[in-house]
Amino acid sequence: MAMWIWYFGDYELYHHLKLHMRRDEYDYKFPPFWRLDDCHHNVVFHRAFSLDKPGSIQVWARGTGMLEVDGKRYPFDGREIALSAGEHRIEAKLMSMELPSLFVTGAVESDPTWDVCAYDGKWVKADGDWWRQKPEDDPCVFRFQYRRLHPVSMEALEGGWLYDYGEETFAEVCIGNWDEMPADEKVDAPVHLRFGESRAEALSDEAILQVQLNRGDPALISARAFRYVWVSTDMPLTAREEFLPLRPRGSFRCSDERINRIWDVSLRTFHLCSREFFLDGIKRDRWVWSGDAYQSYLINRYCFGDEAIVRRTILALRGKDPVGSHINTILDYSFYWIMSLEDYHMTTGNDDFIRRVWPRAVTLMDYCLQRRDGHGFAANEGNGWIFIDWAEMDKEYAVCAEQMLLLRALEAMQHLAEIVGEDGSGYAALFAELRARVDEFFWDERQGAYIDSFASGRGHVTRHANIFALLFGYAGEKRDRILQNVLLNDAVTDIRTPYFKFYELDALCQAGRQQEVMQRMLDYWGTMIDQGATSVWEEYSPDEPMEAQYGMYGDQFGKSLCHAWGASPIYLLGRWFIGVTPTSPGYATFDVRPEPCGLDWFEGNVPIGKWHGEVHVRVQDGVCTACATVDGGTLYWKGKSVQLERKVVVQLA
């Protein structure tokens, strides 16, 4: 099937660059503070092929250049080019200040089997988009879908109107009636708009997203995050939601309506943040962060199961060689990027993508390894940022949580090397060495916990490194002590971001504490939703008064009220309550271990593997019913287990 093709990874770099030009704050744009790479602008595509019988092709391109078919030159104008039976060779030399891309249809068709080169002496396989199969498609325009929104209320206020769209959205807004207007309409009088994720924000001059239109400005305002809009004019407002058409393949319903609501709000949040790539949040930062994305990959497993957005995000985040800094400038975020490849492979079983990305994993890991200190620890060498979490932590010199991530990334590299048939023994050796050294330097026998930093002598304990030790299986026989001394110890400072709560709750579930996790979800997400949240917030403190909730980074309304990392209940419910997880790449085999956890009943679907695989699970009255659309599953229930065969309903009591 013919599709638009481009240099592998360049579509992602191009749209990643464009995306990062769009964050609005007050009257200005807010570019990210890290290196952003652009696509290649001068490339050549190549394909040699053989025809059994005469045929013809038509060729189009985005960009300018020259098509050579069997050495004869043609323009890229879609003219019919006749080909005899026998051997042929196509070369398409293309330049563009945007994304050079090619579309060939007919006797041979453009697809990712074509070769492409950016004149660096290396030919790679092209990449393409199955959803771009027409000459008139433009790979330089990312394709969203749109739907008309209608406000649930309008209120005359402060000499204008406050529109409430009922829930968080990401939408274009137009002054006037969209359906009756030409696309390039201008306003004929000044208009002031304030967008609010909260009502208070839309009514405040401190609203992060504000637009002042002057006479003659376009009447259409590009898509942005809001639930409320206050507008200074009586002219009607039209809003069109802009979204990526993702179908939820995963679902969850249970006897507790608050839990159902948590799932729904999490899904809404996650869908809004799933666009060209996985975003952190839609008002702010509207950027692509590797740590946030890593969680999104895991959440995606249990709802959309969309492989394409994961690949796009992985490629966009990585950028081009040579590596000049950590991903997003954050040390931990480089490790997450490497870990994400292993997760991607486990989810999809797609060896081909891993083979294509492998060289970029090697150079990134090289970059990380070269920056270790004399002990072999990943330390901050001045140019990076030790993030881990927004938490008080002793970040003096080498930080334990970073070593845990480095260990995990080394394991991932070893595993990825196997997949691509390379020698990963070097990574294995480094792993073994570092693992021993981490225990030697960071384990505090007296406290029965990993400390943040050994250099400071403070022996400070936070949850983060200890959570990782549990999650990654590095705790060994220290497991129970860590659980008691840290995770279940109220004296150790709480995790306050949904970001790290993800890992904490994951670790608790892994330790069989689903009941506790269910309660924590109700306390945190449940309370947030009870207070009116229609999407999950970047951060939330149930004990703070409402008027203090919206601030962040010194801005009164700085907090993002729609943040992907808050959608972890999708992951937690799918992974630990429905209990589905792959046990070999691409869900060739998978476990289903439902955990009713005191609910009267629950049922859910989890996407399985690449295409339309799904497993359905229902638990009620001590009976578990399961059915998968693919082979390979094993259902575990009350000490029994049974193989799931394709489309066969199984019931265990």
Next chain:
Amino acid sequence: MAMWIWYFGDYELYHHLKLHMRRDEYDYKFPPFWRLDDCHHNVVFHRAFSLDKPGSIQVWARGTGMLEVDGKRYPFDGREIALSAGEHRIEAKLMSMELPSLFVTGAVESDPTWDVCAYDGKWVKADGDWWRQKPEDDPCVFRFQYRRLHPVSMEALEGGWLYDYGEETFAEVCIGNWDEMPADEKVDAPVHLRFGESRAEALSDEAILQVQLNRGDPALISARAFRYVWVSTDMPLTAREEFLPLRPRGSFRCSDERINRIWDVSLRTFHLCSREFFLDGIKRDRWVWSGDAYQSYLINRYCFGDEAIVRRTILALRGKDPVGSHINTILDYSFYWIMSLEDYHMTTGNDDFIRRVWPRAVTLMDYCLQRRDGHGFAANEGNGWIFIDWAEMDKEYAVCAEQMLLLRALEAMQHLAEIVGEDGSGYAALFAELRARVDEFFWDERQGAYIDSFASGRGHVTRHANIFALLFGYAGEKRDRILQNVLLNDAVTDIRTPYFKFYELDALCQAGRQQEVMQRMLDYWGTMIDQGATSVWEEYSPDEPMEAQYGMYGDQFGKSLCHAWGASPIYLLGRWFIGVTPTSPGYATFDVRPEPCGLDWFEGNVPIGKWHGEVHVRVQDGVCTACATVDGGTLYWKGKSVQLERKVVVQLA
């Protein structure tokens, strides 16, 4: 003085990329076959400064982003921003899919003292353009000037009209009367145009530049190379020459009108090829080649003396790190690039530019050195192209001429290291070692010449390596034997390209053979012009019939009839007849050694140094008159010498 500024070197990369999208051949564009780098798209500018008294600034940008003045945010809209007396700090975060650039005017102004960073942990000084001092200037548009052209004849032919503009030009063409038309006019009927550097080309369906306009196509055709245009319509044609406003500071006039004509045609040729950067030719390739550019730098010394175009070309050619291939994929062209820095410094004395470019010289030289063979010779390691010249040459394994260039480049590196205060002794050691080895492997005592290749055992001698040995001063006491056995030996194959003729004639002049060079100029350039050339051709064989002259690369009109490398008479006449050459950087001292060479009289100007320096020389009746607008010169005439003082006329008889 306020000017538009950008990341150092990025203006050049951006316009270099755009330029290489414009080569037309028949119905398509012809992109170059090497890597083209783009500018950074996400940068931050920074300036800390102190004000004695209150003031204000206005800030504009190309791109999108955020301005922070003392931590307070502003848009880039030129609003007046008041500043108190005291310390201030400006940070401008800018993104653009084109060239991010900044303009600040008022109490502090944007100029190359500002710092800029592309988020790679390295701050560099910005670069700017003294000719862009207004907010409305757009650094993304290269500024040319235009002048209306009028045909010298119009002839009704083949159902259309043949316009002859009298000489080679580079011009926009418009169907209709430009002066009466809106800029976006469309044609209302199909029009066919054929452009010709020769009359034959414009009348042939094989013309390289042809345009088929259909109803509704723009009536304006972008600038291109031609002297003749054939057009299928009776509508009038308007042509506007597009050119870089360069003032010739050098001149030459003598008693031989053919020599004067050679100078004029060379200057016309060179001016047409001097645009954003030094081009090889204006019809073809319309690309920037390092070998061609190196000669242009030398020619520029004796006519325009324009420093800016040299800097632009050097930066554009070099591209970004890491080096992925030789410049233009050609081994020799990497060496010329390094050599050009030394020439640039000698011409201008501009240490600052050398300091800025030095890191890029080091990484390019590293790339070259890493690719040497076991003998330490620069050899073709598969991914590069040994060019040297379009000549039969034994290119088996390591080629002697390449080693000569590597030697010269090593000397240049050593010298550049001194300028920037780095240790160049490594380069000096490599030079000494390689020089001995070249003699050992390539010098053929029996033939009294350097051979092309030692590996093949053929012992083939061409002029190229021997010319370099003379020119670069590596011949030592072999000097006269090389001259006799090679340069003056008709049995050794002639140089046929004006490209390598440049070096051959330079070497002959250096050996005091001006008389011979004068004759060769008359035979080659003189004959070409006698045959009607209004610009110097890419290649010329006086003995071939006219109808065979226009072909190249298998195209009947493939040859470029306006090629910069043919403008060497400007260099030769200035360097070896007027006899001016710098003897210390920036012409702080310079020699004037006129060589009348049998002419009744000649006079000329040569630009001296950066600004408006000039030396004027006249020779007649055995008397030499000279005057310079700057100090530092020494006039040598008939065994006598005298210091030239600023604006003092000196006469020696």
